[in-house]
Amino acid sequence: MKKTTILYAVFILIFIGCKSLKKEINADILIQNGTVYNGIDNASSKKSIAIKGDKIFYIGDEKKVIIKAFKTIDATGLLVSPGFIDPHTHADADLSNPETSHNKPFLFQGVTTVVIGNDGSSYYPILKYKNLYEQQGIGTNVVLLVGHGTIRNEVIGNSDRKATTSEITKMQALVQQEMDSGAFGLSTGLFYAPGSYADTAEVIALAKTTALNNGIYDTHLRDESSYSVGLIPAIQEAIEVGRQAKLPIHISHIKCLGVDAWHQSDSIIGIISAARKEGINVTANQYPYDASATSLKAAVVPRWVESGGLDSMFIRYNNPRLKQRILQETKINIARRGGPEKLLMINSDDNTIAGKNLLEISKILNSSPEESVFAILKKTQVKVASFNMIDDDISYFMKQDWVVTGSDGGSGHPRKYGTFPRKYNKYVKEENKIQINEFIKASTSKTADVLKITKRGTLKEGYFADIIIFNPETFKDKADYEDAFQLAEGLEYSIINGVIAIEKGKATNVLPGIILKK
Incomplete structure (x- = not known):
C-alpha cells in the first residue's frame, strides 16, 4: 500500500514538473476549436491561435503550452482564415x-x-x-x-x-x-x-x-x-x-x-x-x-469624342458634321456590350432612369438607344452594369x-x-x-x-x-x-x-x- 502511494506521488510530481516546463503565453486574444486554413497549406488544421498586440504570437497545439488570454474566441464549427x-x-x-x-x-x-x-x-x-x-x-x-x-x-x-x-x-x-x-x-x-x-x-x-x-x-x-x-x-x-x-x-x-x-x-x-x-x-x-460596371460614357462613347471633357464632348455632338459619325460609333459600342437591353443603369439619383436598361429608356424618350445615351449624359453622369x-x-x-x-x-x-x-x-x-x-x-x-x-495574407507566427x-x-x-x-x-x-x-x-x-x- 505504501509502495502504491509512493508511486502515485512520484507520478504527480512528474506531471507537475512536465506542466511547469510548458511555455507560458500571455495573449490578448485566443482563438480555439476552429478549422484553420493558413493561406498556404492545402489542408486545414485544428490549431489554436494566440494574438498579442498586432501580431500572431503563437499557432499550434494548445495542449503543449499554457495560454492565458484576456479574450477567448470559441470558433467551433467555423472557418479561420x-x-x-x-x-x-x-x-x-x-x-x-x-x-x-x-x-x-x-x-x-x-x-x-x-x-x-x-x-x-x-x-x-x-x-x-x-x-x-x-x-x-x-x-x-x-x-x-x-x-x-x-x-x-x-x-x-x-x-x-x-x-x-x-x-x-x-x-x-x-x-x-x-x-x-x-x-x-x-x-x-x-x-x-x-x-x-x-x-x-x-x-x-x-x-x-x-x-x-x-x-x-x-x-x-x-x-x-x-x-x-x-x-x-x-x-x-x-x-x-x-x-x-x-x-x-x-x-x-x-x-x-x-x-x-x-x-x-x-x-x-x-x-x-x-x-x-x-x-x-x-x-x-x-x-x-x-456583368461589368463602368460609367455610361466610358462604356459606349468613343474616346476621341470626350477629349477635353464633357463640354467638348457636347460641342462635337452638336456639330452636324460629326453627329452622325458619333452616333454610329456609339451604336457599335452598344452592340459590343450586348445591346441596349444589356446596359442597366445603376447608381443614379435620377429615378426616371435608375434600375432601367438603355432600351427601356430609349422607348420612354422615344429616341434611338444611341441618341438616348447623350440625352442621359446631358442630365446626369450614371454608371451602367453591362451583362457581357x-x-x-x-x-x-x-x-x-x-x-x-x-x-x-x-x-x-x-x-x-x-x-x-x-x-x-x-x-x-x-x-x-x-x-x-x-x-x-x-x-x-x-x-x-x-x-x-510583407507579413500579411498568411497565418504565421510573427505575422x-x-x-x-x-x-x-x-x-x-x-x-x-x-x-x-x-x-x-x-x-x-x-x-x-x-x-x-x-x-x-x-x-x-x-x-x-x-x-x-x-
Missing part, C-alpha cells in the same frame, strides 16, 4: 469620408486590406490623403497606387495627343514623388480617358520609374473586347510593359467582355503562361460576376494559379458588397469549380505576393494579426442588381492588426486599419 486582400477597389472616396471610413462593404466580406488608386485614377497628391486617412482613422488596411491617368492629367490635361519628351520627364518626376510618398506601384486605365491617349512608350517610361522603386504595374487593359486594338493585343501590350520595364504586371481585371471576345480565355491563358515561363511576372485579378461575359471564360480564368480575387468595388454593382462570399458560395459550395483552399489562397497569400505585402472567422454554412452575399447595397452575412469575426472589428457578426465600430508601407 487570413483576412482577405482586395487588390482592386474604388474605396478612395469612402475612406476619405468620416461617415464611411469604416469601409463596411468590404469589411463584412472578410476583407481586411484594400488597394486604392486603381484604373489609372488616384487621389493626388498621395501624401495629402495618406495623412487624412491616418488622422481620421480607417476601418481596413490600405495599399496605395499612383494613377497614370491622374499624373497625365496633371501634366497634359485631358487631351488626345502624344506626350512630348519633356512631358514624360515631368510625369516620371511626379510618379517618383508619389512612390516616395508610399505608393506600392503604378496603375493604368488604358481603356479610359486620358490613359487611352497614351502610347505604349509613354507607359513603359513611367513603369521604368516604378520599377526603380521596386513597385508593381497594375493595369486596366487598353481593350477587353474589340473597341480599339482588341483583347489579345491589349494583353500583349501589358506583357511588353513588363518585359521592357522589368517589373511585375498585374491585370485588373481579366475578362472576355462582349460577344466579340467570348471564348478567348484559352488563348489568353496560353499567352500569359508563355510570358511567365519567359520570366515575366504576370498575374491578374477577377470578380465572380457576368460568359461563365466558361469566368471559370477558366478562375482556375489559373496566377489569378486572384478582386472586387472592383464601385458603388451600384453588387460586387462592392458581395464579391468574396459570392465566389465562395457559387464556385466553391454550389458548383465545385474550385476547392476551398484554392479560394482562400487566391484571396490571401497569393494576393499579398502579387502586391509585395500581423489580420484574421477572419466565418460560418461555412451562412457566409454569403446579399447584394444583387436590384439592391446592390446589402452587407454580406456569415462573417462572425474580423480581427485587423490584433483589434476586433467584427464580433459575433456585428461591427464594433473601431477603426483599426493602417496605411501599409512597402
Whole structure:
C-alpha cells in the first residue's frame, strides 16, 4: 500500500514538473476549436491561435503550452482564415469620408486590406490623403497606387495627343514623388480617358520609374473586347510593359467582355503562361460576376469624342458634321456590350432612369438607344452594369494559379458588397469549380505576393494579426442588381492588426486599419 502511494506521488510530481516546463503565453486574444486554413497549406488544421498586440504570437497545439488570454474566441464549427486582400477597389472616396471610413462593404466580406488608386485614377497628391486617412482613422488596411491617368492629367490635361519628351520627364518626376510618398506601384486605365491617349512608350517610361522603386504595374487593359486594338493585343501590350520595364504586371481585371471576345480565355491563358515561363511576372485579378460596371460614357462613347471633357464632348455632338459619325460609333459600342437591353443603369439619383436598361429608356424618350445615351449624359453622369461575359471564360480564368480575387468595388454593382462570399458560395459550395483552399489562397497569400505585402495574407507566427472567422454554412452575399447595397452575412469575426472589428457578426465600430508601407 505504501509502495502504491509512493508511486502515485512520484507520478504527480512528474506531471507537475512536465506542466511547469510548458511555455507560458500571455495573449490578448485566443482563438480555439476552429478549422484553420493558413493561406498556404492545402489542408486545414485544428490549431489554436494566440494574438498579442498586432501580431500572431503563437499557432499550434494548445495542449503543449499554457495560454492565458484576456479574450477567448470559441470558433467551433467555423472557418479561420487570413483576412482577405482586395487588390482592386474604388474605396478612395469612402475612406476619405468620416461617415464611411469604416469601409463596411468590404469589411463584412472578410476583407481586411484594400488597394486604392486603381484604373489609372488616384487621389493626388498621395501624401495629402495618406495623412487624412491616418488622422481620421480607417476601418481596413490600405495599399496605395499612383494613377497614370491622374499624373497625365496633371501634366497634359485631358487631351488626345502624344506626350512630348519633356512631358514624360515631368510625369516620371511626379510618379517618383508619389512612390516616395508610399505608393506600392503604378496603375493604368488604358481603356479610359486620358490613359487611352497614351502610347505604349509613354507607359513603359513611367513603369521604368516604378520599377526603380521596386513597385508593381497594375493595369486596366487598353481593350477587353474589340473597341480599339482588341483583347489579345491589349494583353500583349501589358506583357511588353513588363518585359521592357522589368517589373511585375498585374491585370485588373481579366475578362472576355462582349460577344466579340467570348471564348478567348484559352488563348489568353496560353499567352500569359508563355510570358511567365519567359520570366515575366504576370498575374491578374477577377470578380465572380457576368456583368461589368463602368460609367455610361466610358462604356459606349468613343474616346476621341470626350477629349477635353464633357463640354467638348457636347460641342462635337452638336456639330452636324460629326453627329452622325458619333452616333454610329456609339451604336457599335452598344452592340459590343450586348445591346441596349444589356446596359442597366445603376447608381443614379435620377429615378426616371435608375434600375432601367438603355432600351427601356430609349422607348420612354422615344429616341434611338444611341441618341438616348447623350440625352442621359446631358442630365446626369450614371454608371451602367453591362451583362457581357460568359461563365466558361469566368471559370477558366478562375482556375489559373496566377489569378486572384478582386472586387472592383464601385458603388451600384453588387460586387462592392458581395464579391468574396459570392465566389465562395457559387464556385466553391454550389458548383465545385474550385476547392476551398484554392479560394482562400487566391484571396490571401497569393494576393499579398502579387502586391509585395510583407507579413500579411498568411497565418504565421510573427505575422500581423489580420484574421477572419466565418460560418461555412451562412457566409454569403446579399447584394444583387436590384439592391446592390446589402452587407454580406456569415462573417462572425474580423480581427485587423490584433483589434476586433467584427464580433459575433456585428461591427464594433473601431477603426483599426493602417496605411501599409512597402
